[in-house]
Amino acid sequence: MPYTFMLKRGAFCAALLSLTAGCVNAMKPSHPLLCEMHLMASSPYTTVRFTLTNTGNNTLRVLPWHSAWEGWRGRFLSVTVNDEPVEYQGPMIKRPAPSKEAFKTLSANDTWQSQLTLNDVYDIKPGKLHVQYTGLLTYLNAASEEVEIAELACRLEAEV
Numbered sequence: 001m002p003y004t005f006m007l008k009r010g011a012f013c014a015a016l017l018s019l020t021a022g023c024v025n026a027m028k029p030s031h032p033l034l035c036e037m038h039l040m041a042s043s044p045y046t047t048v049r050f051t052l053t054n055t056g057n058n059t060l061r062v063l064p065w066h067s068a069w070e071g072w073r074g075r076f077l078s079v080t081v082n083d084e085p086v087e088y089q090g091p092m093i094k095r096p097a098p099s100k101e102a103f104k105t106l107s108a109n110d111t112w113q114s115q116l117t118l119n120d121v122y123d124i125k126p127g128k129l130h131v132q133y134t135g136l137l138t139y140l141n142a143a144s145e146e147v148e149i150a151e152l153a154c155r156l157e158a159e160v
Contacts, residue, residue, distance in 0.1 A: 031148065031150040032054055032055050033052060033053070033060075033062075033139070033152065034051075034055050035050070035051070035133055035154030036051040037051075037154050037155065038051075038156070040115060042158070045118075046117065046119055046124050046160050047116070048115065048117075048131065048156060049114070049115050050068035050069065050115070050116065051111055051112070052068075052106070052113075052137075052152075053109070053110070054107065054109065054110055054111075057108050058141055058142060059106070059107045059108060059142040059143075060105075060139045060140065060142060061103035061104070061106075061140040062103060062138075062139045063098055063137065063139065064137075065102065066093075068114045072090040072121050073090075074091070075088040075090075076133065077133060077135070078131070078134045079130070079131050079132075081127045081128065081130075082127035086123060086124065087122075087123075088121055088122065098138075103140060118131070128158075128159055129156070129157065129159070129160045130155070130156070131156040131157075133152045133153075133155065136150065136151055136152075137150045137152060138150075
């Protein structure tokens with residue numbers, strides 16, 4: 001099956017996920033990607049370290065677009081301080097369908113890390129901070145070349 005068709009099918013399935021449960025490989029509840037967030041510094045700036053680990057046995061090709069592993073290029077977090085939503089104020093980049101080269105290799109048991117300062121794109125005030133990763137990661141299993149979508153279960157709570 002051509003790569004472009006599989007990519008379009010994956011994007012189509014993700015778009016229809018809320019409308020139908022019949023899309024194969026649209027979003028599996030268990031996937032090999034483990035996400036973690038740790039507070040690195042606070043006051044006056046709140047820096048978070050994001051870690052993504054491939055816990056599976058196969059190499060993955062991960063699309064880092066609109067994720068912590070690309071930087072602030074879109075909204076992928078839900079942030080509250082003292083239970084009040086804090087709006088994302090950073091860039092929103094629109095792109096065409098990704099090429100195969102846009103996917104980056106994440107070997108089995110390998111880890112990516114990124115540090116981002118929340119104050120760069122959120123107005124963080126002192127109080128109880130809650131950060132929930134809400135973005136989706138698209139990846140290809142290197143062995144099968146099937147497009148899959150991962151919802152990351154990643155959150156952070158801290159006093160800032």
